[in-house]
Amino acid sequence: MPELPEVEALADFLRDRAVGHAIARIDVLAISALKTYDPPITALAGLTVTGVARHGKFLDLDVDGLHLVVHLARAGWLRRRDEIPAKPVRPGGKNPLAVRVHLDDGSGFDLTEAGTKKGLAVYVVRDPAEVPGVASLGPDPLDEAFTADALRAIVTAKRTQIKGLLRDQKNIAGIGNAYSDEVLHVAKMSPFKIASSLTDDEVTALHTAIVETLRDAVARSRGLEAQDLKGEKKTGLRVHGRTGQKCPACGDTVREVSFADSSLQYCATCQTGGKPLADRRLSRLLK
Known part of the structure; x- marks a missing residue:
């Protein structure tokens, strides 16, 4: 399970490779991973990634004021691709791909989840605090206030x-x-x-x-x-x-x-x- 150090590293990774790029399209292959419906995930298309933050084990992409928040759970992971095929992937079967994010330069990243016990969670919210798991977090141990x-x-x-x-x-x-x-x-x-x-x-x-x-x-x-x-x-x-x-x-x-x-x-x-x-x-x- 990714914990604070790995999620922080993934946030750094996305700051370097996603910030400043617009989201061209998002493909949702595992509807069970999507935990919100308002705003719809399609609302992110055409908007630009302006920042990436971490809240505990949650990744938070600020997309022109909307937030794509991801919890990788036990077996989830993020995989960047220099070039993503334009052709949509068919859902179903044993494909671990849950969500695919296309960026405007042809690159992007996949959210995958191995195994049969699914816990990957993806939220689209106006404020990260709308995600229950984020709202209930205790202090961050890397914050100066954690004395x-x-x-x-x-x-x-x-x-x-x-x-x-x-x-x-x-x-x-x-x-x-x-x-x-x-x-x-x-x-x-x-x-x-x-x-x-x-x-x-x-x-x-x-x-x-x-x-x-x-x-x-x-x-x-x-x-x-x-x-x-x-x-x-x-x-x-x-x-x-x-x-x-x-x-x-x-x-x-x-x-x-x-x-x-x-x-x-x-x-x-x-x-x-x-x-x-x-x-x-x-x-x-x-x-």
Whole structure:
């Protein structure tokens, strides 16, 4: 799933290649991806892309005052094409193409989604705040207003596991499953630690880990072509997706806890005092 660093890189990518160009046509192949009808998506034709922004994991293209807002969900992606065929693509079948945007110079980009579980969401609105997911976002962790004190106010009020708190977009915008694992590894904190139990020093360490981890990932992704971002994310991860490999900090084996539709990775030596967390598939959760 694209998270803050990848979406920020995609926004940079579109600023360089789409801003200043008019939208010639938009083809919608997966009607389920389109979440709004007023204004119609056809209203964007002939208008010029004047800016690109990011709200958490949402991409926002300002098109002469209308906003094309995209959430890539779990398996969505954006693919730029130097030249897009003028002939419309037929919908249906196993084609992952959901929406195709034609620009006035013959280039454009495709919004694709792999798999059978569809979550890609495309909105056309007059104000990004009209998108429910954008309106409910918590603070952006790369904003200067996101201080250690701001984080302290968030965790103090939440008697929930810190892993879940970090992933909840209403608490902090842009962090998902992968970067929450990375942040907690850097902060040397158990994913099951209760947020409201954090000491002032732990909050400070967590804040530093959030900001530095995300800024580092954004810096690594900056300037890359869209098709290279997924590979960069994988190579830059320390523990997420690395079950069974050596922890880069201490050399212990990276472990995993699996859930119904996701999993987390962590290092017991670095994060839980050497105590393995129980995999919910096999036994009860350790307290």
